[in-house]
Amino acid sequence: MSLWRFFSSPMIFAFDPFVGYFSGTLYDTVIEPGPAMLTYRLGSFATICAAALWASVLERRDDKPFGLVLDLRTTRTRALASLALLATLASAGNVLFGTKLGHFSTAASIATDLGAEKHGERCDVVYPATTREQEARLLVKDCDEQLAAVSMALGVPGPARVRAFFFRDAEDKKRLMGAAHTYIAKPWREEVYLQLGGYPHPVLGHELAHVVAGTFGRGPFRIAGDLGGFLPNPGLIEGIAVAASPDDEDLSDAQWGRAMMQLGLLPNMGRVFSLGFLGDASAKSYTLAGAFIEWLAKTEGMATVRQWYGGGDLTALTGKDWPTLDRAFREYLATVPLPEEAESFAKAKFARPGIFGRKCPHLVDALRHEADVCRDTQRFEEAIRLYREVLAKDASDFASQQSVAVVQRRHGDRAAGEADLLAMTKSDKVPRTYRDRAEEALADADFIDGNYEQAAKRYEGLAARSLDEDGARTLEVKAYGARHLAARPSVRALLLGDEKRGPDIFLGGVELGSWNAKAPSALAGYLIGRNLIGRGFFEDGAKVLDGVWERLDELPFARIKRETLRQRAIAACALNDATALGKVRAQIESPSDPFKGAAGGRRDATLRMIARCSHDAVARP
Structure with a gap:
């Protein structure tokens, strides 16, 4: 039945009377069937009870159809038959209402x-x-x-x-x-x-x-x-x-x-x-x-x-043959240009084991998820305890190493948290990405504590060697906030938070509006426009970014110039604006292309997106 449902419906999970719950995918490591497992087990129990109870009141009679007849001659057998009927109804209801109870689903x-x-x-x-x-x-x-x-x-x-x-x-x-x-x-x-x-x-x-x-x-x-x-x-x-x-x-x-x-x-x-x-x-x-x-x-x-x-x-x-194909592929890869920092990032990204090479991945990921929830709901002592429980089971869980150190640095034993983060930044056993995250956490702590010069130096060093376009852009904005008083409240509210609370998009929006009103800034405009587009306000975001585009040279970082064009292309696609799409493409293909010198993946993706959505776009004045 489970195999048929997998084939004939969207569902990939399965409940089974013997095996229990199967989530259907290897890559989801946090497996919690929830209340559906309990109701399914109750249904299975009702089915077993119904079968046993009906069997107890059946009597073999060769002169009857199928050779069986219900024995309802005594009070006891009538009571057992009543219980059998109730158990049968419970079992049938469990099947009939299976989609409501979460036991299975259909497309309908x-x-x-x-x-x-x-x-x-x-x-x-x-x-x-x-x-x-x-x-x-x-x-x-x-x-x-x-x-x-x-x-x-x-x-x-x-x-x-x-x-x-x-x-x-x-x-x-x-x-x-x-x-x-x-x-x-x-x-x-x-x-x-x-x-x-x-x-x-x-x-x-x-x-x-x-x-x-x-x-x-x-x-x-x-x-x-x-x-x-x-x-x-x-x-x-x-x-x-x-x-x-x-x-x-x-x-x-x-x-x-x-x-x-x-x-x-x-x-x-x-x-x-x-x-x-x-x-x-x-x-x-x-x-x-x-x-x-x-x-x-x-x-x-x-x-x-x-x-x-x-x-x-x-x-x-x-x-x-395969050896020849393998050799030819490697010869091709040897001709592909590669940025200097790519190897260290590739090692961090690809050297980690697959799910079958990890220690207790389901339990570890479930505990880390619970710890993350505690952290986000400001139950910091419980979060620290759970992160340490994760590390007791898998000492190489670098995400938990970094998270517990950050919680300690901001909300617990500050000295111990800072020492742990510093140790991560200096350890060759820690992958490059986690060393950099630990360094960023130290910079965030410096920013919140008012050590702006130290924070800026750390952010700038990380951004200079990062291949992660989105992450490096965030680092550059943080560094700008650390060095520029007018931008500081907006950057803190939008990306960092304070000693008690994390970042807040509403407060960040208020601060951005105040910053841009007091001293109009291309960077403030970019942050406003990008957040508007990210929340589906494409018309408003496009207008703001058009103003930023006119002052593109005033933006302090090349990555932000690139993202301005990419976000403007997204808005143009959403609005079917062929004129704006043409302008973005022309800018990217011009000698002043802000993607020049970048790795290339993001530029190619932006041009593919423009080509994909241009077929039904309409020219606008």
């Missing part, structure tokens, strides 16, 4: 729960009824645009229609179909399942690529794999989606691949396109698979990739 029950649906050129979008009308229209627009883009990338038209389910949040998605933080596609159902994520949605294109690839996939699940598609090839399944819809990271997949090769982290590519894909961290496996598929499509053609996906033998299709 999920659509009813979410409550709203819109239809586009090729996308049928199911979404929460509480979604604003403008956001709902953008969901449909985004789906149609990204579906057309991945169809073009893969060289096939794809299915006539695709159904996209957008859930309120990760917990809502987990409750209704089983995957919390893992995005899911079911190519054989021509459906994708995601939580709301703004416009443009960062993962929608990837999941749609799975559905489009299903048109040339194998077997009943329409995927790549052996044995008629019943033994999946996860590297090929995910690699083709990554290649068809690259993300907007600062480095391209090929650049990350070269960094891994230089660090000695690049496995034999034949291993990536086997079940060995699951042995490494997901970020590493997905990235390498995508880089290889992109290279293969360039050298052998996308038609070859499609044939391989559909069951062809790659060595026969290319006339090259």
Whole structure:
């Protein structure tokens, strides 16, 4: 029954009388079935009781149909039969109301729960009824645009229609179909399942690529794999989606691949396109698979990739064995330009083990999640206790190491917290990303304590060596706030908070408005415009950023200039403003391109987005 529901409905989770609860995905490590597990067990108990009670009042009679008859001659047997009837009704009710109790879901029950649906050129979008009308229209627009883009990338038209389910949040998605933080596609159902994520949605294109690839996939699940598609090839399944819809990271997949090769982290590519894909961290496996598929499509053609996906033998299709393909791919990676700092970031990002290489990942992640909740609700002593419990089980859980030190520094033993953060920044055993986070936490503490010069130096040092475009931009804004009195209250409220409370978007907005009113600033305008667009106020955000664009040279950092153009392009896409899209593209392709000198991944992603949404945009005066 569970297998049939997996095949015939959106759900991937399962309840079983013997096994219990199966969440359906490897990558969600915090597994909490909630009250549904209790009601399911009660239903199972009712079923067992009903069977036992009916058996106790049945009497074998050869002269009766089926050879059985109810024995209701005594008060005892009539009482047992009554209990059997009640248990049967309880068991039946458990099944009939299974969707309400969370035991299983259907496409219809999920659509009813979410409550709203819109239809586009090729996308049928199911979404929460509480979604604003403008956001709902953008969901449909985004789906149609990204579906057309991945169809073009893969060289096939794809299915006539695709159904996209957008859930309120990760917990809502987990409750209704089983995957919390893992995005899911079911190519054989021509459906994708995601939580709301703004416009443009960062993962929608990837999941749609799975559905489009299903048109040339194998077997009943329409995927790549052996044995008629019943033994999946996860590297090929995910690699083709990554290649068809690259993300907007600062480095391209090929650049990350070269960094891994230089660090000695690049496995034999034949291993990536086997079940060995699951042995490494997901970020590493997905990235390498995508880089290889992109290279293969360039050298052998996308038609070859499609044939391989559909069951062809790659060595026969290319006339090259795996060692030859592996060697040619490495030769290609050696030609890919790479920023100086890429290797250290790649080591931190890709050297960590996959889920099967971690210690007690489900328990550790559940405890860390509980500690994070305590921290965010200002129960700091309990948070510290839980973080330490995590570290007792896995001493190499660097996220908990950093979090407990930060809580100590700001809300507990300040000296001990600072010492722990300093120790992290100096330890070669701590990955680069966590060393930098510890350094940033020390800078934040300096800022809050009023040690602005020290804070600025730390922020600037981190930003100078960071490849994380978003993170480095935040560091630059913090450094600016530390050095400029007029910006300080806004930066503190928006990004840091104070000794008692964390950042507050409302207070940050008030301070930004005050700063910009007293002394109009291009940076204040950028922060206002970006936050307006991030919250769906595209018209207002576009107007503010147009004013900033006219003063682009006044912005203090190149990264903020780049983000100004990217955010203006997002607003133009949302508003179908072809004129603004053309201006942004012209700026990016001009000699004064602010992306010049950057790694390249974000620039390419911005141009792809402009191309994707330009087909139905309208010119404006």
